[in-house]
Amino acid sequence: MPTIVVGDKELNGEEGKKLVLVLEDHGIDIMHMCGGHAQCGTCRVEVLGGSVEPMSPLELRTLQTKGVATDGHIRLSCQLRVKEDIAVQPLLTVHEMGVGPGPRPRD
Structure with missing residues (x-):
C-alpha cells in the first residue's frame, strides 16, 4: 500500500484510488469543487x-x-491515482476558501 506524506502525516493509500479521495478520507483539508472532473x-x-x-x-x-x-x-x-509513495501539499483548502467542498469525486 503506497504511503502519501502530507506535512508531518503519513497516510496509507489504496493503490489506484484518486489522491483527492485518499486525502479527504484521512481528514486532510483539501478543496475540490467539480466532483473530480478536472474542470475547476x-x-x-x-x-x-x-x-x-x-x-x-x-x-x-x-x-x-x-x-x-x-x-x-x-x-x-x-x-492522480495513488500508485507509489509520494509527498504532496494541498494548495487550496476548504478552510482557506471559507466554503464547503463540492460533490465528492467518484473513484
Whole structure:
C-alpha cells in the first residue's frame, strides 16, 4: 500500500484510488469543487517528492486555463491515482476558501 506524506502525516493509500479521495478520507483539508472532473482546478497539490503518472491532456488544459505552471510539480489530485509513495501539499483548502467542498469525486 503506497504511503502519501502530507506535512508531518503519513497516510496509507489504496493503490489506484484518486489522491483527492485518499486525502479527504484521512481528514486532510483539501478543496475540490467539480466532483473530480478536472474542470475547476481547486484540488491542486504540489508534488514534493515521489513519482506520479504523466499529466493527461485534460489536466494540462485545466491548469493552463487557470494560469498554473505545468512543469509537473503542480497537479490536480482528482486526476492522480495513488500508485507509489509520494509527498504532496494541498494548495487550496476548504478552510482557506471559507466554503464547503463540492460533490465528492467518484473513484
